[in-house]
Amino acid sequence: MTLDPAERFARLRLARTERVGPVAFRQLLERFGSAQAAIAAWPRLTARAGVGSTPLFEPERTQAELDAGDRLGARLVLWGEADFPEALAAVDPPPPLFWALGDLALTQRPCLAVVGARVASAGGLRIARGLSAQLGEAGWTVVSGLARGVDGAAHEGALPTGTVAVLGGGVDDLYPPDHAALHARIAAQGCVISERPPGARAQAQDFPRRNRIISGLSRGVIVVEAELRSGSLITARQALDQGREVFAVPGSPLDPRSRGTNDLIRNGATLCEGIEDVERAFSTLRTLREPPAPPPDFAEPDVALIEQVAALLSPTPTPRDELARAVGAPPGAVAAALLELSLVGRATLLPGGLVSS
Template identity: 60%
Template sequence: MSPNERRAWLKLARTETVGPVAFAHLIDRFGDAEAALAALPDLARNAGRSVIPPSDAAIDRELAAGETLGARLLCSGELTFPPLLAAVDPPPPVLWARGNAELLVRPTVAIVGARVASASAQGFARGMAAELGAAGLVIVSGLARGIDKSAHEGALRTGTVAVLGGGVDDIYPAENTALYGQIVESGCVVSENEPGRKAVARDFPRRNRIISGLSRAVVVVEAEIRSGSLITARLAAEQGREVLAVPGSPLDPRARGANDLIRQGAALCEGADDVLRALEGLSGLREPEHPYRGAPSDPDEALRERIYALLSPTPAPIDEIVRACAAPASLVFAALVELSIAGRCELAPGGMASRI
């Protein structure tokens, strides 16, 4: 991309109502970010609202902040973007990377688990990360307490990637500041958010989606039944990744989540050899087919309002909305994108839509 194209890509990605789903559709529909930005006002107006992209000054500030940190901006339309993450439907439009970004194109495995983990589980995660690293794999995790921290520590010498919920400089928890510095020095820290941003609760499911998206397999080591690690495992399964879980004692509530994953079909993991065997049997990942791309024309107001009337606060599959409308799938999706840009509906990865 040229510098102007990269700025437009970032500006479109930072437009408040343009999420990853809408972003991917706009690029498919208009060909590039500059054309999509030019079309935004009309698309939002069609759906009954206005939308204002961030100012050039705001984009300049973000680019300058990244440069000050020595971070690289990776755009999903570029060859430098991590290939596994680019195959996620849809990928995050942009990624900031601080450290050795070359690790993002090497074979990767995620190790995640409980923040308040047992000493034995932390030791297991640290040792397995070291063994997998010695076998040539890069370890991905989320820089949280417990299992995440242990996995990063085990892979410091061979390569590890930390995915953050806030900006690429948002160290959370603060007790991992020294570890963060070591990862920047010898590994890589990534985030889809702008430098300087502090993480909020809604950022962590998106972070988990990047952890699984960067990885060919996800290993869960200790997780309670409502753990965020189980969200990562579910996302990994949806993305076609291998999911493994380390069994634990039924007397320890921290093992219930991992044990339940095994009950649901996750591969049992007792060590690095199980992960390596799972990777040997994993077929090549490819970009999933997207039935809604390439809208042939603009949806009319009557169709948009008919679709909006079908939405509710409870997310519904877009395929069901298409069936209820009896309209071409590409037109229905184009109308949903316009409603999303106007702030009237929310599009979620996995083909779901809901009314706001």
């Protein structure tokens, strides 16, 4: 769809509001039809849950973010817009938005992620660079995280044909500093994207979200080198959760950097020694992902139902439908009650229709 400037402003404001995560953002739009309508209903929604109002993100800060993006020449892409990548839109839940610097069309091509160790071996760097170059020549967009080691080598190999770098900080966050020149080349020849606002510096909590976008953009993830405890394996697990294919390049059992990739193969990942293994795997796959679940049919809850639902919540994730059966209320009313509880911090909405306290 094409969003007018007022709705784009409202969606950015809503997405940046505290306690509005990706699940709540999507449900607010599904329930009210627009971010502007959700913002108009905000005082009623947050007051009804019983613990006072949660403030919306300030309009001044929203405009400041838009101005910062304009100064960089970056583009804000919102979920629901035609240019939002199809693969990323199918993630449960998709990110509400991201900023893009460079050629956004690269995200619409078939994408494959290439990730791995920051302190990579010479052989691992050679494999990442060469494999990424072959993938690019075969029509794939190579996606990675612009980290040291395998990520940087993957971007370098794919740069002539187009590569996408997903950052933990804003699209202008030059981290690591020694990749400043590579960042500039990708912004000019490829695409740099980030969920975070322009000017934001990456924090530890940003990297799992970055990894989720790397796998979400991609039909599969290729891990070149990784120790048993590494961010690359987190990306691989997220790829599996999203219904993507996971590939792993085997290595020597004597090298700790190969233990993670060898363990992936041991647990069912596709062994990858070259582009032929990738092409063979995708030639046999019938579908990329399961169709997204239909949105809940929201109904207005009363205060009594909201409190009944709140009393049933625990730290253990529970299916939304199970809560509806427990209180004997329509699923749509329970979904609305959970949404309102989440906006004031009394519930946490999770992917797959799960919820916890």
